[in-house]
Amino acid sequence: MSFDASVQQAIGQWGLRDGNARMISHRENAVFAIRLNDGQPAALRLHRPGYNSVNEIWSELWWTNALAEAGFPAPKPVATPDETLLVTLDNGQIATVISWVDGAPIGFSGQPLPGSDADQIKRYTDVGKLLAQLHDTSDALTLPANFTRRSWDHTGLLGDNPLWGRFWEHPGLDSDAQDTLNQARAKARTDLTAYDKTNPRMGLIHADALRENVFATANGLTLIDFDDSGFGYTMFELTVAVSQSIDEANYSSLCQAVIEGYAAVHPLTHDDIARIPLFAMLRGFASLGWIVPRLPAEDPNNDKYIRRAILLSQRYLDT
Secondary structure: OOHHHHHHHHHHHOOOOOOOOEEEEEOOOEEEEEEOOOOOEEEEEEOOOOOOOHHHHHHHHHHHHHHHHOOOOOOOEOOOOOOOOEEEOOOOOEEEEEEOOOEEEOOOOOOOOOOOHHHHHHHHHHHHHHHHHHHHHHHOOOOOOOOOOEEEOHHHHHOOOOOOOOHHHOOOOOHHHHHHHHHHHHHHHHHHHHHHOOOOOEEEEOOOOOHHHEEEEOOEEEEOOOOOOEEEEHHHHHHHHOHHHOOOOOHHHHHHHHHHHHHOOOOOOHHHHHOHHHHHHHHHHHHHHHHOOOOOOOOOHHHHHHHHHHHHHHHHHOO
């Protein structure tokens, strides 16, 4: 089934009179701008086959709806006329519709952040506050018994089969790079085991609050794309938020800003903050594993992900 056929089948399932759909993103899910029968814009998502199960997608929709109902700025699911939140299309792909977020990303990967250093620090202080509000709001929810999301925990990040793949087996790694990764991975397992014994804050996290997924709107910041969300470490969440800035001169200042913003809403311990190099590296590891099935071996972006993982490993090993 072609994209066009899938889109039109989904539009029919939601009973929409306007059959127009404009693709706005195709990274993991294919996302289309559509218009509901009341004239409001919305986003139709055709979910990547095999990444999230039906129950995982339903759980995401339950969560974002509960967040929105509690006053947190998150997209709300839009049900079909028979009150269904997701539909399995003829080709087996899952389709969902969520409310439109009227705003713009705070930045883009591979491009310098807009604004002065002071503007960027102010923005990431606000990002930290937003993530703390997300966690506090989520912690106050009573999850349904069948709620299912992945776990960005010790096993999901450093187990034998991490969530995003066996990063240490990337075919582009030379022997020196493999040695560095293996040394850092072994140390991280020990350190994360010790950290787990301190009862660190864990709960539902967005897990991918990159620049493209944080929108500036007329009412402040909001998050989109909860596709990778799950249960995980607070500090993983915070280091992901600044992970696209590791090569920039003000990376440390942005880390400090997101930490201060978060701590203004929910306290962090000195031990939490000391774990920034660890969790920054773990995101670099995850991203390196993520690209293996997505980029051909000759793609030059492989070198960028490898270089970042090695850089973060060296920074971590130096702590």
